[in-house]
Structures are given as C-alpha cells and as structure tokens.
C-alpha cells in the first residue's frame with residue numbers, strides 16, 4: 001500500500017538523470033527545429049516584402065517616366081533641356097533623362113541635343129512589351145558600367161529613358177533585408193546588386209522571387225551564421241524550457257504512478273468494473289438438517305497490492321462514497337450465484353454485509369427492490385448483516401425503524417452482526433426486528449476460559465430466544481469452542497472449524513459433500 005507519492009516514485013537521482021537527459025534532448029530538438037521553421041518563415045516573409053517593395057518602386061519609376069514623356073515634345077530647345085534637368089533634380093531615382101523618337105533615336109538628353117540609336121535588343125524588348133516599357137543594365141558614359149536604364153514609350157511614339165546607378169533600385173530591398181539576409185538582385189543575367197557574402201558555403205535556405213513582366217529576379221539567402229546566432233541568444237530560454245520539461249515529466253510520472261498504484265483508485269476501478277470477487281462461508285446449523293445459510297464476503301487480489309483486506313476495501317469505499325455500489329455489486333453477484341447453481345443453492349440463504357448508514361438512506365430500499373426485481377431468485381433468500389459501529393441519534397432511531405420495516409417487507413432477513421462489540425445493545429434489540437443475532441468472535445475466543453463472558457452469552461442466548469431471534473456464533477475454529485457454543489444452546493455456527501470462505505465453485509463442492517450430513 002502506498003502512503004505517499006514519494007514511496008512510489010523512482011529515486012530523485014534516477015529521475016534527474018533520465019528526465020534531465022530527455023528534457024535536454026527535447027529542448028535542443030524543439031529549439032533547433034522551431035528556430036529552423038521560424039527562419040524559413042522569416043525568409044519567406046521578408047523576401048515577399050522585398051519583392052513587393054521592388055514592384056512598388058518599378059511602378060513609381062514608370063509613373064515618373066510617363067509624367068515626363070506626357071509633357072514633352074519632339075524638340076530639344078533650351079527649355080526642354082532645362083525641364084529634363086529640373087526633373088533629374090527632383091527625381092528620387094534618376095540622374096539623367098533622354099528623350100527618343102518613334103525611330104528609337106535619342107534626340108535630347110539632360111546634357112543637350114543628341115542623336116544616337118538605342119540598342120536593337122532594347123528596342124525589341126520595348127516593342128514586345130505590352131505597355132512599351134523595359135529595363136536594362138547598360139554601360140553609360142556618365143554613370144559607368146552597369147547603369148540602370150528604364151525605357152518608356154508613349155502612345156504617340158515619343159519615348160523617354162531614365163539612367164540611374166544600379167544600387168538605387170535596391171534601396172528598399174536593402175532596407176528590408178540587410179544586414180541579416182544577403183541577397184542578389186539581377187536583371188536578365190546581369191547582377192544589379194549582390195551582398196558581400198559567401199552564400200555558397202553556408203546557406204541554410206534561399207528564396208527566389210521573380211518580378212512578373214520583368215526579367216528581374218531577387219534571390220534572398222538565409223545564412224547559417226544567423227541561425228547559430230539566434231540559437232545562442234535563445235540559450236537561456238532553452239535552459240528554462242529544459243527545466244520545465246523536467247518538472248512536467250517528473251510530475252506526469254508521479255501522476256501516472258499514482259493513478260496506477262494508488263489503492264483508492266484501484267479499488268474504485270475494481271468496483272466500477274465488477275472485478276472484486278465474492279467468496280462464500282457456510283453457516284452450519286447444529287440442529288438436525290445440516291446447514292442452510294452462507295455469508296458472502298468480498299475478496300480482492302490487486303495486481304499492484306496483492307491480496308487486499310476486505311476491511312480496507314470497505315473503509316476505502318466508505319471514504320470514496322462507493323460503499324453502496326460495493327453492496328449492489330455483491331448482491332448482484334449473489335444473484336448470479338443463485339442463477340448459476342439453482343439446484344445446489346435451492347435451500348440455501350445467503351447474507352450480505354451492509355453498512356448501517358446505507359440503510360438510513362432513503363434510496364436504499366427502493367434500489368434493493370430494483371435489484372430483487374432484476375434477480376427474482378433473491379426473494380426470500382437474501383439476508384443483510386448490519387454492524388452497529390456507532391450509536392443512532394434521536395432522529396435516526398425512528399427513521400431506522402421505518403427503513404427496517406420497508407426492507408423486511410421486501411422479504412429480506414436482517415441480522416445484527418458482531419453483536420456485543422458495537423453499539424447494538426439490549427434496547428436496540430427491543431426496537432429492531434432482527435431475525436438473527438451474530439455473536440462476535442471475541443466472545444467465542446474467551447468463552448471457554450472466561451466465566452464472565454459465559455454469563456453474558458447465556459443471558460444473550462436467553463434473550464434472543466425470547467425475542468424469537470436465531471443465534472449464530474462467529475469465528476469458531478476449534479472443537480472445544482464448538483462444544484462451548486453448543487452447551488450455550490446456540491443454533492448455528494460460522495467458522496474455520498467447518499469451512500473457510502471459499503470461491504463459488506469450491507463452496508458448491510463443499511455444499512454437495514456436506515448437504516446430507
């Protein structure tokens with residue numbers, strides 16, 4: 001039996017080792033995996049935001065170009081050049097503008113009149129694009145290698161190109177991704193911006209975003225160094241998580257063990273699933289005609305606690321409020337016993353122990369009636385043995401009398417159990433219509449040697465006969481005890497001398513052997 005949870009828990013050292021190890025493993029695993037998932041999601045979100053920012057930027061760029069071209073003419077007068085210069089001054093992106101005609105020849109730039117043809121590859125792209133716009137990276141005299149060019153042609157054939165250092169395209173992207181996530185921005189096959197990062201050797205994941213309608217793509221990398229950096233910063237949380245896991249495992253282990261091994265819970269389960277056995281002990285009549293009675297007694301072998309005393313089961317059931325369920329279970333098993341052996345048990349009454357407080361309950365007699373309706377074979381053969389463990393109060397007394405009358409009206413015999421050890425006194429016998437009085441084993445043990453006990457039992461025997469009650473001597477183990485109770489005039493005897501409580505098949509064998517004696 002387990003007094004406390006500590007007695008069933010493995011040693012603290014062992015727990016610390018096992019759960020510490022598992023918790024550490026779990027913490028590392030959970031944090032590494034969680035961080036990996038987080039970093040992938042973060043990469044996805046930030047790459048997506050960078051792509052959106054790039055799309056907005058491209059839209060702004062072409063709005064700006066459209067605005068200029070819509071207000072331009074095919075001339076390159078001083079005002080036209082001044083206007084282009086003013087536009088570059090206010091432009092967030094461009095450093096130069098050039099106007100081109102429907103033959104794709106640039107005729108005017110921020111620096112004055114010009115006449116040169118746009119590359120045919122670019123011309124083709126403008127023509128092929130639905131909105132007659134394209135971008136490119138081309139070498140420019142003023143802005144150098146990889147200058148960003150944006151071309152836009154209006155509906156009347158007048159077009160504009162804007163020149164900007166390639167980095168301006170990546171300003172927003174840079175803001176959103178740097179410094180943690182290196183990236184590479186390309187137009188066609190040419191790189192616009194590439195972070196200074198050796199991504200090939202230490203990339204955890206990468207994400208490619210393409211801008212619809214443009215040959216622009218953005219590749220964003222999530223480096224391992226970022227992952228390890230985050231992991232190191234999470235170490236205190238990992239430690240707390242590890243401790244929490246350890247605590248949860250230890251508590252859960254205790255909970256499971258308690259649920260598994262706790263005696264009250266095991267008794268509760270055993271009552272619920274009817275797995276408590278009932279043994280039967282014959283009560284032998286000393287008159288001619290042999291025995292005609294048995295007492296049903298619970299027996300239970302717990303897988304975790306071994307053989308559990310009936311007294312412990314009864315006391316625990318009382319505490320759990322399950323004593324009535326236990327009684328109903330025993331009575332039903334008695335009913336099943338009658339059904340199983342109708343011939344052998346034809347003449348035999350069986351009594352069941354009942355808690356006196358159960359009898360006081362209003363629901364007791366109706367419930368009993370229900371079980372008798374369920375098992376008609378119990379009618380006239382079932383007896384209840386009541387032990388008086390405490391005195392009845394003034395209000396309980398009349399209530400008890402009426403409950404007794406109700407139960408007796410159902411054809412059920414009532415016995416006062418362990419007479420002399422509890423509160424069942426002579427006044428009690430006068431008030432309650434018991435059928436049988438059971439003398440406790442303590443009297444039988446001292447009967448032979450104790451003159452005083454003999455005198456008391458003689459008076460009780462006399463009184464029982466006067467009140468028309470049958471007498472049973474409990475706990476008769478030896479022949480001299482049997483002789484002593486016989487000399488007293490006791491009619492029936494229960495004890496190991498005749499038979500111990502036996503499982504149903506063995507008690508039937510005993511009945512078959514002893515029925516004719």
Ligand SMILES: Nc1nc2c(ncn2[C@@H]2O[C@H](COP(=O)(O)O[C@H]3[C@@H](O)[C@H](n4cnc5c(=O)[nH]c(N)nc54)O[C@@H]3COP(=O)(O)O)[C@@H](O)[C@H]2O)c(=O)[nH]1
Pocket residue numbers: 281295296297298310311314327330352353354355385417418438441474475476477494495496497501
């Ligand atoms: N409410 C319920 N109480 C029950 C039920 N089943 C049993 N009990 C009560 O548990 C107490 C202990 O019972 P148990 O260990 O079964 O002991 C019984 C007999 O085995 C024992 N006995 C009988 N003859 C002898 C004997 O010669 N020597 C000896 N040492 N013991 C003997 O006595 C007990 C029977 O007692 P009683 O009920 O008073 O007639 C016990 O108090 C049971 O009442 C149950 O289903 N419900």
